[in-house]
Amino acid sequence: MAQFPQLFSPGRLGRIPLSNRCLVSSLTRASATESGLVTEQMKQYYLEFAAGGWGGVLSEAIYIDEKYSQGYSFQPGLANVSQTEHWAGLVEAMHAAGAKFIAQLFHGGAVNQGNFWVSGSIAPSAIVPKGVQISRYRGNNGPFQMPQEISRDEIFEVIESYVKAAQNAKAAGFDGVELHGANGYLPDQFLTSYTNQRTDEFGGSLKNRLRFHILILETLRKALPDFTIGVRISQTKVNDLEYQWPGGDEDAKVIFPTLEKAGADYIHVAAHLGVTPVFGTDRSLSGLAKRYTSLPVIANGKLHEPALAEQAIAIGEGDFCSIGKGALADPDWPNKVRSGQSTRSFVPDMISPYATLDNYYDWRSQHS
Secondary structure (H helix, E strand, C coil): CCCCCCCCEEEEECCCCCCCEEEEECCCCCCCCCCCCCCHHHHHHHHHHHCCCEEEEEEEEEEECCCCCCCCCEEEEEEHHHHHHHHHHHHHHHHHHEEEEEEEECCCCCCCCCCCCCCCEECCCCCCCCCCCCCCHHCCCCEECCEEEECCCHHHHHHHHHHHHHHHHHHCCCCEEEEECCCCCHHHHCCCCCCCCCCCCCCCCCHHHHHHHHHHHHHHHHHHCCEEEEEEEECCCCCCCCCCCCCCCCHHHHHHHHHHHHHHCCCEEEEECCCCCCCCCCCCCCHHHHHCCCEEEEECCCCCCHHHHHHHHCCHHHHHHHHHHHHHHHCCCCHHHHHHHCCCCCCCCHHCCCCCCCHHHHHHHHHC
């Protein structure tokens, strides 16, 4: 702790007290049952983080309804009673181990390569996503399907699905929820200029393109006034690592305060390049979120090096650090860093050919 005083100081996300600033980032595992139920293998996986000394754990992306929200085959859901009950058993075990656990709520929109419930996909506009399906998440490496343009009525139905899933998360015992508004999924498809060609109040100007995020957060806050609600935001997408907000810093000055005003308790910034300055400013995207809001900010991306994570917090690039590949490589990362031990490094074989728990534990059994 003397070496990393920022990283191992207590903090708070909304109403959730955390023992330190180290968070497990959301990691797609595609290892639930076909109908989206938590498995015993998933329970084993998450409990390793609970024992690892993390301040908090963000769940993998969890779909919100039995319609178009699921994006990947064998993805878990919070859309019905059975799914909720299965999560409740895991959450109870996480709490018994002393862990704080936040559910990340997801709608894949056009980035859909597997859905147990329905065929087809919906998006702000009928535009095929860039790139190809992601093979490590059981995709076929072929193009994504052409989505249907979501109607105005369907937009409000989806918002209600977010609320119901958040209520299910609370009933399951989660400490909070995080709106996955990033990485090219449905909310980000509304925000992104080239995937949103609408001419109604949800398209055109930045204010209009941000409206979907705003309405989800406002409706969640109204329905769950005393529950922690965060939002994940990004520029890049799983299928497009080059996109930047068209207005640069001027967009950041609008987006981040608007998310705060809409009711978010914290902002989680996803950035595959980490805390690299953006838009010609002296700050990363997470640093700009701190500059333009009073909310706690989670920095993300390439922060598995403890010294870099410590520096990010110390210089104001974020208040917390979420770690993905480093957590996957070594669930005991915080305990080891705290005690001065070396941590295990991530290697692509951990998620190759598939980012599943079967593949992960097979790799570990061969390299223990």
